[in-house]
Amino acid sequence: GAVVSQHPSRVICKSGTSVKIECRSLDFQATTMFWYRQFPKQSLMLMATSNEGSKATYEQGVEKDKFLINHASLTLSTLTVTSAHPEDSSFYICSARDLRGRADTQYFGPGTRLTVL
Amino acid sequence: DAKTTQPPSMDCAEGRAANLPCNHSTISGNEYVYWYRQIHSQGPQYIIHGLKNNETNEMASLIITEDRKSSTLILPHATLRDTAVYYCIVRTTSGTYKYIFGTGTRLKVLA
16 A cells, blocks of 8 residues: 655644644655544545645635645645634545556545644 | 446445446446545545456455456455445546546455
């Protein structure tokens, strides 16, 4: 399989501050990464698709100015939650698209739990 | 995008086979079926995927019906560590190849 890491694994911040979450594909290059959000007892909800070297594509209802995505290299995508508020508290998960071999598969990171006080 | 329907929960005795069904009646001919599982507070783990033929790997088997309208994930000898939420996903073939997660099946393996 392929390994995707996220950093940090959990973060607590004050309301109004910005938080950056990193997503790295460790053993493969990923031109496309995805960001999801998951609230307690709910399924994953796709927020945006991150393409290396170009602007991210956001799902309907996701504010692009609030959730800034940068995919500056083939192994790194970052999600910045700007001016975070308590309602942004959630579990954020990234995935990276692995195109090696016959599989066109997304591998997921371990997630980042964000708590906004 | 093709939607999937799964039972919300299932129980399985430890050591027995766990058979998790998924309905995807609107699947297109070139769309793949993927299975992932999510153990509490972790990212989803890839299990298996297929297009038309049945597939098997070290984790599970995937049985896809001939009309491709449904599939079954089989964990041959369930253990307590297989307790998780299992998601069946049909991968869209549009440009972004994104996944749309449904509600999944919460599998509980009982000792």
